């Protein structure tokens with residue numbers, strides 16, 4: 001039997017990197033690359049956090065976090081950029097209208113890890129088997145695999161048995177269900193859906209929260225602010241990119257205010 005790779009931490013502590021234009025550029029290149037969603041999550045978390053669970057953040061470390069732990073960190077990563085906004089974008093499942101919902105992402109409801117986490121022992125028709133809670137590496141492999149039954153592929157990846165891939169094909173439908181349920185019961189999780197009422201059609205709808213879709217800064221504002229600061233102060237682009245994002249925004253706001261008062265510096 002192999003040892004589990006999923007880290008035993010459910011909701012790891014995190015220390016964000018300094019938010020600068022340079023970091024925003026890195027984020028934008030990750031978000032615009034042809035990557036699967038799990039690969040994007042790994043890239044974004046690696047980019048935004050210096051430390052996760054008290055250890056220097058690396059893609060390898062972030063891949064070993066359980067799926068729920070990664071989603072929780074992703075909400076926190078998004079929250080760093082949403083701090084000024086305090087809302088997130090949702091769309092109505094009835095009428096399709098987009099609307100803003102106030103939300104403190106850090107407070108999305110969570111369910112804790114269960115006993116034995118990150119592994120569960122499950123009685124199957126092949127005997128007692130041990131599985132680890134799915135992690136980022138499993139997600140990445142699954143998103144890249146073509147064909148086959150994804151739930152059985154996942155059991156092949158999560159199974160700690162030496163013959164996990166072979167056994168994943170031999171499990172009965174009931175086995176598959178029970179293993180899924182057993183893993184779900186101990187996996188830490190964070191809510192990614194919120195029940196709400198649509199302001200347009202008044203329907204009760206559930207809004208899916210995907211921080212990747214709305215949390216991270218758009219390239220246009222970085223370019224606009226850099227242009228304004230370079231024009232007004234004559235600073236090099238590289239210098240502006242190392243400014244803390246919040247200070248860059250403050251300078252750009254001051255420049256815009258000067259312009260409005262007709263005291264443009266150029």
Ligand SMILES: [Zn+2]
Nearest residue numbers: 092095198201
């Ligand atoms: Zn609606």
